[in-house]
Amino acid sequence: MFCFLVAFAAVFWVFVRRTAQGLPSPIRRIGGLDALDEAVGRCTEMGRPVHYTFGIGEMDGNVLASFDVLSYVSGQCARMDTDIIVTNALGEVQMMTEEIVRAAYVNAGKADSYQPDNVRFISNVQTAYMSAILGIFQRERPGANLMLGPFFAESMMLSEAGQQIGAIQIGGTGRTIQIPFFVAACDYTLIGDELFVAGAYIGRKPLQMGAIYAQDFGKWLSLVLMAVGSVLATMGINSVVTLLKK
Amino acid sequence: MDDFLTRMQNIDRRIIYTVVFIVLAVPMFKPMGLPLKITRETKASYDAIEALPEGALVMFATANAPGTQAELEPQSIAVVKHLMRKNAKIVFNPVAAESPRYCDRYREMMAAAGFEEGVDFIQLPYQAGGETLYVAMGTDLKSAYVMIQPGQYELWDSIDGMQDFDLFVDCGGGETQRWAIGHIEAKYHIPHITLITAVILAVVQPYFTSRQFSGIVSGLNGAAEYEVLAGFPGLAASGMDAQSLGHLWVIFTIVLGNVAYFITKAGKAAKARGGGD
Amino acid sequence: MKFVRSSLPIYLGVVGGAVVLLAYFLTPKLLQDLSKWFGEWRMTLAAFALTLGAGNLLRIHANRIRLKRESFAFSYVLIFFLIGYIVLGTFWGRTHPLYSYIFDNAYQPLSATVFSINAFYISTACYRAFRARNLQAAVLLIAGVVVMLGKVGIGYAIWPGFATVTDWIMNVPNSAAMRGINMAAALGALGVSLRVILGLERGHLGGE
Amino acid sequence: MDLAVLGVWIAAFCTLAVYSFLYGDNPVFKFAEHAFVGLAAAHVAVMGIENMRNRAWEPFVAGQWWLLGALIGGVMLLTRWFPSVRWISRIPLGFMMGVAAGMAARRAIESEFWKQIISTAGMKLDTLDNVLYLVIVLCTLSYFLFAFNDRTRFGGAIKSVGVVGQYVMMIAFGASLGATIMARLSLVIARLDFLFRNWLHLLD
Numbered sequence: 002m003f004c005f006l007v008a009f010a011a012v013f014w015v016f017v018r019r020t021a022q023g024l025p026s027p028i029r030r031i032g033g034l035d036a037l038d039e040a041v042g043r044c045t046e047m048g049r050p051v052h053y054t055f056g057i058g059e060m061d062g063n064v065l066a067s068f069d070v071l072s073y074v075s076g077q078c079a080r081m082d083t084d085i086i087v088t089n090a091l092g093e094v095q096m097m098t099e100e101i102v103r104a105a106y107v108n109a110g111k112a113d114s115y116q117p118d119n120v121r122f123i124s125n126v127q128t129a130y131m132s133a134i135l136g137i138f139q140r141e142r143p144g145a146n147l148m149l150g151p152f153f154a155e156s157m158m159l160s161e162a163g164q165q166i167g168a169i170q171i172g173g174t175g176r177t178i179q180i181p182f183f184v185a186a187c188d189y190t191l192i193g194d195e196l197f198v199a200g201a202y203i204g205r206k207p208l209q210m211g212a213i214y215a216q217d218f219g220k221w222l223s224l225v226l227m228a229v230g231s232v233l234a235t236m237g238i239n240s241v242v243t244l245l246k247k
Numbered sequence: 248m249d250d251f252l253t254r255m256q257n258i259d260r261r262i263i264y265t266v267v268f269i270v271l272a273v274p275m276f277k278p279m280g281l282p283l284k285i286t287r288e289t290k291a292s293y294d295a296i297e298a299l300p301e302g303a304l305v306m307f308a309t310a311n312a313p314g315t316q317a318e319l320e321p322q323s324i325a326v327v328k329h330l331m332r333k334n335a336k337i338v339f340n341p342v343a344a345e346s347p348r349y350c351d352r353y354r355e356m357m358a359a360a361g362f363e364e365g366v367d368f369i370q371l372p373y374q375a376g377g378e379t380l381y382v383a384m385g386t387d388l389k390s391a392y393v394m395i396q397p398g399q400y401e402l403w404d405s406i407d408g409m410q411d412f413d414l415f416v417d418c419g420g421g422e423t424q425r426w427a428i429g430h431i432e433a434k435y436h437i438p439h440i441t442l443i444t445a446v447i448l449a450v451v452q453p454y455f456t457s458r459q460f461s462g463i464v465s466g467l468n469g470a471a472e473y474e475v476l477a478g479f480p481g482l483a484a485s486g487m488d489a490q491s492l493g494h495l496w497v498i499f500t501i502v503l504g505n506v507a508y509f510i511t512k513a514g515k516a517a518k519a520r521g522g523g524d
Numbered sequence: 525m526k527f528v529r530s531s532l533p534i535y536l537g538v539v540g541g542a543v544v545l546l547a548y549f550l551t552p553k554l555l556q557d558l559s560k561w562f563g564e565w566r567m568t569l570a571a572f573a574l575t576l577g578a579g580n581l582l583r584i585h586a587n588r589i590r591l592k593r594e595s596f597a598f599s600y601v602l603i604f605f606l607i608g609y610i611v612l613g614t615f616w617g618r619t620h621p622l623y624s625y626i627f628d629n630a631y632q633p634l635s636a637t638v639f640s641i642n643a644f645y646i647s648t649a650c651y652r653a654f655r656a657r658n659l660q661a662a663v664l665l666i667a668g669v670v671v672m673l674g675k676v677g678i679g680y681a682i683w684p685g686f687a688t689v690t691d692w693i694m695n696v697p698n699s700a701a702m703r704g705i706n707m708a709a710a711l712g713a714l715g716v717s718l719r720v721i722l723g724l725e726r727g728h729l730g731g732e
Numbered sequence: 733m734d735l736a737v738l739g740v741w742i743a744a745f746c747t748l749a750v751y752s753f754l755y756g757d758n759p760v761f762k763f764a765e766h767a768f769v770g771l772a773a774a775h776v777a778v779m780g781i782e783n784m785r786n787r788a789w790e791p792f793v794a795g796q797w798w799l800l801g802a803l804i805g806g807v808m809l810l811t812r813w814f815p816s817v818r819w820i821s822r823i824p825l826g827f828m829m830g831v832a833a834g835m836a837a838r839r840a841i842e843s844e845f846w847k848q849i850i851s852t853a854g855m856k857l858d859t860l861d862n863v864l865y866l867v868i869v870l871c872t873l874s875y876f877l878f879a880f881n882d883r884t885r886f887g888g889a890i891k892s893v894g895v896v897g898q899y900v901m902m903i904a905f906g907a908s909l910g911a912t913i914m915a916r917l918s919l920v921i922a923r924l925d926f927l928f929r930n931w932l933h934l935l936d
Contacts, residue, residue: 568788
């Protein structure tokens with residue numbers, strides 16, 4: 002396993018280097034990410050704010066990946082003069098998002114339009130968070146509801162509440178159990194890994210593209226290991242499993 | 248007619264909600280006594296506790312919160328009662344900010360049954376940190392709880408680390424199960440059973456198949472089954488009828504919506520072909 | 525100074541992440557100790573951050589009152605309960621009878637009821653989502669309805685096979701698909717984390 | 733009226749206030765919502781303060797010097813309130829992000845990736861279910877291959893395998909939803925039980 006980690010990191014590094022020198026980079030399309038501009042555009046037309054949330058989960062890979070998207074979306078909002086409301090459940094994520102949204106406004110040359118009160122800490126208590134969002138949806142009527150991060154049971158409630166006010170909704174999480182709820186109530190859903198490649202997909206920076214290649218390498222490796230392993234296991238040879246357990 | 252069909256496709260949500268209320272309330276007054284099937288996951292949990300030696304050491308980590316109490320509280324009470332019957336020594340460990348209040352109640356329950364605090368059971372203080380806390384417990388239990396002074400609890404002094412435990416019970420509706428097996432089961436291989444909300448059963452079940460969890464009690468059904476197995480008639484069994492009836496109503500609305508949808512679609516297709524009205 | 529401002533946070537992240545990750549595989553005592561300390565530090569820092577969050581909430585609602593925003597009167601309610609409960613819990617402790625009384629009779633029912641709204645919302649969401657608009661939606665619908673019927677007695681009365689089919693769907697296609705999604709997501713999480721641990725992620729904290 | 737009865741009435745008011753939102757937003761719900769958010773934030777802050785004291789300050793005073801790091805970091809976080817020095821708070825934030833990434837990587841690789849490969853690779857293909865299981869895992873995973881050009885023949889093939897994966901995922905999502913509805917209903921049952929039994933005494 003450690004060998005895998007080292008190999009993964011090495012592949013990662015090599016691909017980052019190579020994409021920096023300019024490697025052609027085809028990626029398949031991801032509908033949910035293409036829809037981000039549509040969502041912001043719609044809010045601009047309707048004069049409604051965009052709502053962005055990470056859910057109430059711990060600061061993990063989902064949150065780190067979602068930071069990339071937030072950075073992009075808040076930049077778009079700044080350019081289009083559309084408000085973005087970010088609601089947070091974790092103290093440290095609140096601080097990070099303040100930094101990100103502020104930086105996006107500065108980079109867009111709209112430092113003056115940044116409104117600190119729109120990046121809001123609500124509560125890390127799930128139900129208190131939910132009730133506050135229900136209120137915000139009813140009173141501030143966001144035209145788009147972007148939910149990307151480690152979601153728990155709030156996924157169902159937020160997406161249904163957003164549906165009721167007619168917001169265009171994009172949900173995405175690596176927490177597999179919550180994906181069905183997003184599929185049921187959102188216009189677009191980022192399934193699992195699609196969230197993690199979001200940064201690369203939007204930004205197309207060499208570093209992030211490198212990550213996609215390394216992840217694909219990991220997937221190919223596991224595909225082969227599983228296929229070969231179980232065929233061998235059927236023939237009574239357990240060498241792949243023994244090797245992996247080392 | 249068309250108007251009616253269109254309306255069946257978009258029933259006002261308030262009507263759906265009202266009927267949900269009614270179908271859930273009625274069976275509470277008029278129970279129907281539908282039969283209960285015991286799943287192997289619940290049975291396995293019961294067996295794991297039944298197999299414990301007298302006076303076994305158990306950690307009961309709980310992330311119970313008001314949002315999950317409808318399902319987790321009946322389960323927890325049944326399991327704690329069962330552990331009490333086995334005279335187990337229990338370390339209650341609230342791992343979410345709202346959980347200490349629940350542990351208070353389990354302690355009161357044990358104290359009322361004649362168990363002695365500090366000797367037979369203790370409650371650890373809540374700490375923020377989530378997964379970090381599980382890592383810390385797996386690394387070095389004692390230093391994860393530096394605030395407990397030596398001599399404060401007899402039971403705590405007799406414990407060196409996670410390896411001393413005979414059973415780890417993890418209760419929660421979120422991520423704690425994965426932390427428990429990732430950072431504690433993976434390292435010490437002590438039996439783990441988990442009490443969960445029914446929603447997350449689909450993700451937790453693979454860990455039962457792979458034997459990382461010895462048992463799963465899931466949802467109100469799981470609680471009712473456990474109550475039946477252990478012979479404590481209780482909270483959960485009474486809610487089962489209401490649950491089934493509410494479920495039928497939801498199925499009914501789905502069928503209605505689809506039938507209306509297809510009739511309208513067929514009608515439109517007929518018109519497109521030039522059929523008369 | 526520029527280093528401290530923009531690079532130090534990133535390097536500290538590199539050190540923190542690398543130590544925690546490597547301590548999982550390597551055993552030197554120093555590494556293990558450091559990893560343990562870092563974990564403890566993060567827990568304490570998380571506590572600080574939470575308290576700061578309450579401060580943010582206070583500021584926003586104070587601003588609402590100051591600017592007389594829509595329905596600002598309710599911000600007084602929020603601030604009253606926020607400050608009152610903090611004072612009660614900090615100076616008299618969480619074991620004070622009044623603290624527990626409020627927790628049991630207001631906090632807990634509020635929380636449980638808000639959560640139970642999920643039951644209503646899922647019923648309307650399924651009513652809309654489970655409609656065979658296209659082939660994918662049809663697949664979703666069929667799997668959903670079969671499993672729903674497999675879970676209740678009446679399904680068994682219609683056709684005893686529903687329970688068997690439900691078990692099969694849950695154990696084979698559902699479990700296998702979830703495993704595939706999980707594995708891909710785990711690699712994604714690993715990729716995102718490595719970007720931080722290798723110090724390649726400069727976007728979020730490096731700005732001025 | 734004694735305190736316990738009053739408590740039940742307060743709880744019943746809270747329950748009904750929240751359910752009133754199902755009909756539409758209204759002042760009673762607004763009151764309940766704001767009170768709840770305030771209480772919840774306070775409860776968490778009380779826990780946080782308690783943790784700072786018993787987790788960092790007291791053990792530090794008792795001689796665990798290494799906790800100094802956490803205390804300094806905590807004070808640095810507090811600089812957020814002062815705009816001129818708020819950049820200082822980024823330093824502990826960077827550290828927290830790093831440790832979070834380390835933890836996430838640890839769990840991702842071991843229990844969610846590696847063990848799952850082992851479990852799948854060790855599966856004997858002696859039943860139809862097992863063959864199907866393997867095929868589904870492979871198809872689903874293929875859906876998440878991103879770096880290919882679907883205009884080549886090879887890329888087209890991967891894409892079609894991924895489409896199969898997509899359909900299987902729809903089965904899984906439908907099944908999960910179907911399995912969840914009933915469980916969610918139990919949440920309302922518990923509230924109704926409270927209203928009918930403890931408040932209105934309609935049930936014994």
